[in-house]
Amino acid sequence: MLKRISKVERIGIQILTFSSHLLIGDSTIINAKSDTFAVKRDKELFLENEGDVINYGIFSLPLILPPIDQQIYYRNQHMCGCIVVNRINILGATSSSIIQIGSNKNIYLENRRKEIRQIAEPENIQKATNQTE
Amino acid sequence: MILEVINHDLHVVNINIIAIASSSAVLVGDTDSMQMVCAYDSPSSSLLIGPFVPIATR
Numbered sequence: 001m002l003k004r005i006s007k008v009e010r011i012g013i014q015i016l017t018f019s020s021h022l023l024i025g026d027s028t029i030i031n032a033k034s035d036t037f038a039v040k041r042d043k044e045l046f047l048e049n050e051g052d053v054i055n056y057g058i059f060s061l062p063l064i065l066p067p068i069d070q071q072i073y074y075r076n077q078h079m080c081g082c083i084v085v086n087r088i089n090i091l092g093a094t095s096s097s098i099i100q101i102g103s104n105k106n107i108y109l110e111n112r113r114k115e116i117r118q119i120a121e122p123e124n125i126q127k128a129t130n131q132t133e
Numbered sequence: 134m135i136l137e138v139i140n141h142d143l144h145v146v147n148i149n150i151i152a153i154a155s156s157s158a159v160l161v162g163d164t165d166s167m168q169m170v171c172a173y174d175s176p177s178s179s180l181l182i183g184p185f186v187p188i189a190t191r
Contacts, residue, residue: 020153041185061172063170065170068166071134079140080140084143085146086147088150089150094152094155095156095171097156097158097159098158098160099158102162103164104162104164104165105164105165107164107167107169111155111156111170112173113155113171114174114175116179118185119182120184125182
């Protein structure tokens, strides 16, 4: 399939983290995968041997996707051969996200996230239980 | 299914985005297929109240 030319005059991005990509140019296949194990605590505590053995179901459960092998008769006409954007401003990209200037064929992005909150201080227990209700 | 697309002139002046997160995409261009999956697990059982215990140590 004939693709158009992308033309961006100016792009500004502040943060790119956790298998996120900025891609300038054409590509064929992008597969990005990111597993996050997030622990929030009401005290600043980091134990470096934590999270070595993570066997939560969310990291192993199969994700069922709709098939993309449907027979579609697709035809496109490009009256203008380019996409023009003057300015792009992005503050942050995270957790297997893609910023691409250019054409692509197949994109597959996957992100699994397990979040745990630990609360020890008595005054914060009341606050946390009010939030969940 | 028959799909016929005619792309005319496309000119965008300004794009402002705060955040792109959890397997999302910003694409200035053409693509054939996109598949995005995000699984987020934060059940009520993940709220642990009590003294700090290390999680999933070897």
